[in-house]
Amino acid sequence: MYQIEEHLAPLPGVITNSLLDESSSDNDSSVEVMSIVDENEYELIKWTNYLQLNSDSDDDSDDNYSSTQPALLVNYSSSESSSDEEELLQSSHQAASSNNNSIVDTTSSSTSTTINKRKRRQWTVNEKLNAIIYFEKNNNKSKTANDIGCATKQLRMWIKNKDELIKLSSQKKGKKRMRRNGAGKKLIYVDLDSRLLTWYRQKRTAPGSTTTPITDIRKEKVTFRYLQRRGRQISQELNHPCPSSKWFGRFLVRHRLSLQRPKRQQKIPLDEVHQKATSFYNYLRRASRWAPKRGPMGAFTPRDVFNMDESPLALFGDQAKRSINDINTCNEVEGCLSNKRFCTVILTVSGEDQRVDPVLLFKGKGHISPNEQKQYANVDCLSLNINEDDDEEQIQNAATLAAEQDKIILNEKNKQLKLTDLWKK
DNA sequence: ACCAACATTTCGGCGGAGTA
């Protein structure tokens, strides 16, 4: 607690108890840096104004603070509509009177020295904006500074930084802020910070981005562990030690990010699912009409009955539930990892215990790249192409083709058996 | 989450110079 009225205590003829009580309710923002007053000159101070200043404030809240600082009487955000010039002037005059108090006029009649130190105080963003408004009304910096109670240089700086102050004022708690952004110790791992943010933005497009086409908006899941792993890699590349886990937590705060539960997008819209199901049902009806002669199972033999199951290949390691996301935005996460060659393994066995080779399904269209062909060379890759509009003729052709393939497989098996027999012998 | 230590920047106050 700063005791700005400390020098009032020895005033002659003043009940000091009440003063001290009042001064105990002083605000935090009024800071006395210098109080150069000769003891002989206390009587020159208009102490009654001090009494008036603190008469209505009983606690330390900023609201009460504003009541003692008339510049705050005008709310910047609403001043355009609600406050007229008279109101401004009135508040400013009050400010002027209070300001005169804060300037300790030591121009003494008895002493030759002239000390005119202004009591140092801090101005909130809102107060600064109010001062700017007042200046814009009268277009006179000196008068404004005098009326408001600040130095002209201060006013100049406030006017110069008006846009930034308005921006600050619109932020949460911005109105009560004292200073603009930018102070504080500088970040040590600047490169890591920027590169990590760039990487994160590649994974998840910034909300409200106007430059990114809708088709390129990324919503990949980025977990905290994933972020740290990437941070370690970047740190190695930059040849500096990886910062602590806490650094990554602050990274999130710095860039207004947070860990949130993802809202997953549906892989296929419901209407699309309905369409596909109907199509499959029609196919079954056509097939059952086509070949009743094939046995008691209608169109199908035990060889036609397959048990097929698919499973995603876990190419990603981090299965954390939460994903990093920009604060106050919807945390949408894609159903699968879009930029990885995420694949699905399909295993199938028929009613006659015929096992089909594993099938790998990759995301996207066309053939896999030569690199990936090498990577997955150990597995035979089959690509399935099911046409929903298959007619009976196509079904028949497919059946013929399947029978031929079966023959080929059987022949190869026989050959293999013969070879193994030979090898054993 | 809280704290302390530290670094960095902004800000407030002042004096002085220039100009109309």
Next chain:
DNA sequence: TACTCCGCCGAAATGTTGGT
């Protein structure tokens, strides 16, 4: 004389870091 601008100095807000 009034007004405006600039530079200097020190206070303090702001932000980072590491520890508990």
